[in-house]
Amino acid sequence: MKFLYLALVSGICTLASAAGPKGAQLRDGWYFIKNPGTGKYLQASGASASANVVISSGTKRDNQKWKLTNVGEGCVTLTTALGDFNIDVANGSDANSSNIQVYNAYGGDAQQFMVLKTQTKDVYTIGTKASHFDKALDIESNRSADGTNVLQWTNEMKDNQKWIFEKADGEEEAECWSTALGYPCCSGCQSPITEDSDGKWGIEDNDWCGIYPSCA
Numbered sequence: 572m573k574f575l576y577l578a579l580v581s582g583i584c585t586l587a588s589a590a591g592p593k594g595a596q597l598r599d600g601w602y603f604i605k606n607p608g609t610g611k612y613l614q615a616s617g618a619s620a621s622a623n624v625v626i627s628s629g630t631k632r633d634n635q636k637w638k639l640t641n642v643g644e645g646c647v648t649l650t651t652a653l654g655d656f657n658i659d660v661a662n663g664s665d666a667n668s669s670n671i672q673v674y675n676a677y678g679g680d681a682q683q684f685m686v687l688k689t690q691t692k693d694v695y696t697i698g699t700k701a702s703h704f705d706k707a708l709d710i711e712s713n714r715s716a717d718g719t720n721v722l723q724w725t726n727e728m729k730d731n732q733k734w735i736f737e738k739a740d741g742e743e744e745a746e747c748w749s750t751a752l753g754y755p756c757c758s759g760c761q762s763p764i765t766e767d768s769d770g771k772w773g774i775e776d777n778d779w780c781g782i783y784p785s786c787a
Contacts, residue, residue, distance in 0.1 A: 598783070757780040
């Protein structure tokens with residue numbers, strides 16, 4: 572019965588993903604967000620509303636530390652460790668070149684994003700809800716110098732739009748309980764499809780995966 576259910580649900584998920592971006596589900600927590608092409612990190616320029624977001628060499632300080640919070644429907648917010656400020660698309664615009672900043676945290680569309688899979692494992696683009704996920708966080712003009720601006724641009728999965736989420740909270744990943752049953756654990760938290768005596772189950776890549784017990 573579980574396998575029939577998987578086939579039915581997988582079909583629905585495939586149809587849904589064909590109509591929109593394919594999101595990844597990362598666990599809530601603190602991350603450093605690095606562009607793999609330059610090795611530079613997303614950084615808040617200050618602890619105030621409208622402070623700019625740029626890239627800079629890795630220091631692992633609070634201005635490069637971001638709290639990812641899942642807020643539903645595949646979206647996340649990204650809050651700087653400097654204070655109650657979220658990454659924000661200036662003025663909630665859906666236009667190319669709209670600036671990326673931090674702003675007072677309120678969780679509206681301008682502050683919601685979707686972590687989108689690329690063809691490379693654990694490398695993502697960050698789509699903006701303000702653009703209906705058509706646009707993504709982009710390093711301006713593909714530059715690599717410290718202080719280069721980050722803006723919004725049509726998501727073409729180019730190197731200057733790719734990001735790696737490095738865990739910053741120092742917590743070791745909980746043991747993956749489902750590997751003993753022949754299944755991987757899910758790459759991130761998600762709503763369970765079903766639950767049995769072993770634990771809660773989700774679906775990734777058209778197969779079952781175990782949901783970490785630490786997921787809410």
